[in-house]
Amino acid sequence: MASTHGAAVQGARGAQVLVASNRGPVSYAVREDGSLHARRGGGGLVSGLSAIGPDAGALWVCSALSDGDREAVRRGVGESGVRMLDIPADVHADAYNGIANSVLWFVHHLLYQTPLEPVFDAEFRRRWASYETYNRAFAQALAEEAADGAAVLVQDYHLCLVPGMLRELRPDLRIGHFSHTPWAPVDYFGLLPGDIRAQLLNGMLGADRLGFLTRRWADAFTACCTEFTAGLGSTEVGVHGLGADGDFLRARSHEPDVEERMAGLREEIGTAPDGSARKAIVRVDRTELSKNIARGLLAYRQFLDDHPEWHERVVHVAFAYPSRQDLAVYREYTAEVQRVAAEINERYATPGWTPVVLHVKDDFARSLAAYRLADVALVNPIRDGMNLVAKEVPLVSDEGCALVLSREAGAYWELGDDAIVVNPYDVLETARALHEALTMRPEERAERTKRLVAAATALPPAQWFLEQLQALRELQPNRPS
Numbered sequence: 001m002a003s004t005h006g007a008a009v010q011g012a013r014g015a016q017v018l019v020a021s022n023r024g025p026v027s028y029a030v031r032e033d034g035s036l037h038a039r040r041g042g043g044g045l046v047s048g049l050s051a052i053g054p055d056a057g058a059l060w061v062c063s064a065l066s067d068g069d070r071e072a073v074r075r076g077v078g079e080s081g082v083r084m085l086d087i088p089a090d091v092h093a094d095a096y097n098g099i100a101n102s103v104l105w106f107v108h109h110l111l112y113q114t115p116l117e118p119v120f121d122a123e124f125r126r127r128w129a130s131y132e133t134y135n136r137a138f139a140q141a142l143a144e145e146a147a148d149g150a151a152v153l154v155q156d157y158h159l160c161l162v163p164g165m166l167r168e169l170r171p172d173l174r175i176g177h178f179s180h181t182p183w184a185p186v187d188y189f190g191l192l193p194g195d196i197r198a199q200l201l202n203g204m205l206g207a208d209r210l211g212f213l214t215r216r217w218a219d220a221f222t223a224c225c226t227e228f229t230a231g232l233g234s235t236e237v238g239v240h241g242l243g244a245d246g247d248f249l250r251a252r253s254h255e256p257d258v259e260e261r262m263a264g265l266r267e268e269i270g271t272a273p274d275g276s277a278r279k280a281i282v283r284v285d286r287t288e289l290s291k292n293i294a295r296g297l298l299a300y301r302q303f304l305d306d307h308p309e310w311h312e313r314v315v316h317v318a319f320a321y322p323s324r325q326d327l328a329v330y331r332e333y334t335a336e337v338q339r340v341a342a343e344i345n346e347r348y349a350t351p352g353w354t355p356v357v358l359h360v361k362d363d364f365a366r367s368l369a370a371y372r373l374a375d376v377a378l379v380n381p382i383r384d385g386m387n388l389v390a391k392e393v394p395l396v397s398d399e400g401c402a403l404v405l406s407r408e409a410g411a412y413w414e415l416g417d418d419a420i421v422v423n424p425y426d427v428l429e430t431a432r433a434l435h436e437a438l439t440m441r442p443e444e445r446a447e448r449t450k451r452l453v454a455a456a457t458a459l460p461p462a463q464w465f466l467e468q469l470q471a472l473r474e475l476q477p478n479r480p481s
């Protein structure tokens with residue numbers, strides 16, 4: 001075992017709780033006058049860390065992602081409680097785009113078109129070396145910063161090798177890893193080269209505890225370990241189903257900017273021939289290959305084909321925000337979504353009715369406005385770790401909504417009983433589900449919404465985080481140091 005080099009460096013005042021993730025809670029942009037502008041993000045980890053309070057000795061280790069971030073690191077600008085790693089841009093690009101998003105994300109979401117891909121060639125090996133370097137930079141920083149026996153919570157597929165590397169450097173730490181994605185089934189994980197499979201699994205098994213969003217993904221991971229390694233060993237596996245942040249969303253969705261966006265959206269949606277407001281089928285996603293936005297549009301087109309009586313009475317409000325645009329396949333997917341939406345509008349639009357209202361520019365206030373106006377939420381991913389939109393729309397919608405939900409989303413395991421469940425590949429079934437959702441009796445819609453909201457808020461982000469931290473701290477130290 002390697003030396004406790006990190007322990008020697010970190011001294012007595014190291015952090016007691018550490019979080020490690022690729023994307024951190026803050027990002028920087030260089031303004032025209034050369035000054036740096038900081039933007040804070042949200043999400044489950046941010047709420048979790050604020051729940052343990054400023055005196056808890058917490059540190060968030062993340063990567064510089066942009067030129068602005070790198071500039072901030074070089075100028076020594078930063079927020080207390082955050083350490084941003086200045087990983088060279090080319091190494092980061094190979095690790096993040098080349099491996100995490102193009103290989104690991106694809107494996108866990110079953111996204112390959114297998115006749116032609118994946119191809120594990122010399123270029124792949126070159127990128128893999130960058131993934132190792134990037135993981136090692138995190139492991140070293142964590143080893144330097146952690147107090148004796150501190151708890152370290154490593155996040156996601158970007159950092160699969162960190163637990164194993166960190167354990168070598170600092171056997172005294174309690175190491176957790178959480179996967180925000182699904183986990184691949186054995187046969188699909190088996191596409192990866194044998195040594196890479198072993199490295200990924202053993203890297204994660206360096207943790208004391210591994211967390212997943214649903215039992216299904218936890219079981220898939222365990223099955224991969226049984227098949228490809230000597231099993232889980234002493235690593236514990238737990239399930240923590242991240243819920244929606246009800247308090248925050250309810251308050252935020254009633255702020256003036258949201259009300260303003262609602263007025264704009266109501267205009268775009270318009271009124272039915274009888275003067276009533278048109279029904280809104282709402283979806284909000286990153287433009288992500290796994291979100292299945294294109295088949296959602298095809299299902300809506302089928303629904304319009306099958307139900308002329310709904311023409312002029314319904315609008316599909318689809319927000320598809322840019323994501324991972326460095327990858328050509330994501331850019332192409334965005335273009336395809338726009339093409340199908342335009343085709344539907346060309347075929348059906350009338351002077352006063354635009355059947356699909358598609359927006360591709362990110363606007364959080366407008367997303368909340370759409371949630372509030374939703375009659376139906378369409379959440380039909382091919383595969384998804386959880387999908388928080390499925391939890392958020394019922395919670396925020398003014399009138400309650402019917403939820404059309406893919407059985408391949410993690411959220412299905414918590415919300416499936418009160419959703420209209422679809423096979424995401426079955427466009428005809430999804431079209432029927434849209435019809436069923438639109439014609440659901442108001443009392444039933446209200447009843448279901450109530451139960452959806454209860455399930456959606458069962459484990460709010462702060463509790464989700466604290467639960468993991470506590471589970472990690474309660475583990476008996478059971479590894480030889």
Ligand code: G6P
Pocket residue numbers: 023156179180181323324385
């Ligand atoms: C989604 C996934 C997370 C992932 C994140 C990365 O939220 O659920 O598992 O970490 O995307 O997104 P990014 O924009 O940083 O690539």
